[in-house]
Amino acid sequence: GAGVSQSPSNKVTEKGKDVELRCDPISGHTALYWYRQRLGQGLEFLIYFQGNSAPDKSGLPSDRFSAERTGESVSTLTIQRTQQEDSAVYLCASSPRGAETQYFGPGTRLLVL
Amino acid sequence: GDSVTQMEGPVTLSEEAFLTINCTYTATGYPSLFWYVQYPGEGLQLLLKATKADDKGSNKGFEATYRKETTSFHLEKGSVQVSDSAVYFCALKYGGSNYKLTFGKGTLLTVNP
Numbered sequence: 001g002a003g004v005s006q007s008p009s010n011k012v013t014e015k016g017k018d019v020e021l022r023c024d025p026i027s028g029h030t031a032l033y034w035y036r037q038r039l040g041q042g043l044e045f046l047i048y049f050q051g052n053s054a055p056d057k058s059g060l061p062s063d064r065f066s067a068e069r070t071g072e073s074v075s076t077l078t079i080q081r082t083q084q085e086d087s088a089v090y091l092c093a094s095s096p097r098g099a100e101t102q103y104f105g106p107g108t109r110l111l112v113l
Numbered sequence: 114g115d116s117v118t119q120m121e122g123p124v125t126l127s128e129e130a131f132l133t134i135n136c137t138y139t140a141t142g143y144p145s146l147f148w149y150v151q152y153p154g155e156g157l158q159l160l161l162k163a164t165k166a167d168d169k170g171s172n173k174g175f176e177a178t179y180r181k182e183t184t185s186f187h188l189e190k191g192s193v194q195v196s197d198s199a200v201y202f203c204a205l206k207y208g209g210s211n212y213k214l215t216f217g218k219g220t221l222l223t224v225n226p
Contacts, residue, residue, distance in 0.1 A: 033214075
């Protein structure tokens, strides 16, 4: 079946612009996660959704970052007024309720000039 | 806080060589431990996992044993292949409501023919 998909695969933007990153989880997966990987760093947890609610937003680095999920499906991560330090690969993962294994998408590579 | 430390890369081996990638963790409880792999151009995939002390996870010829006494989860393979070239990530996760993965920085493995 289809895996987790993310779009766009690459995004180049200018400092100060807003960007939206999209994640389509595996159908039926109630849990959805966003992670960020900056160059030379491990993956950092950003936010977790169970259904459409986000019980843990603790990893969002600033109030410029927000995310939403609708219909227990698609999620959008929005970065407002992008900064150069936002340049990273943004990864989305999903899992069935109660499952340990997370299934990752290919990521969106964001470059802020 | 919880953290994962894995050996710095890159690691370059010849085909059929023995592989060890070290991983140690710091955690307040008893997490599950994972190795994820990212092949070129693909998303992260679960390679193997272990959920309690002395468990051995294995898959595709790779093995790792959960060692509570040394807080380690080293990845090993007896004979690597060119197709094993990838980035390997060690990670930990608690069960229950604590669902997020905490990752190491990743180790790039290149296997030459």
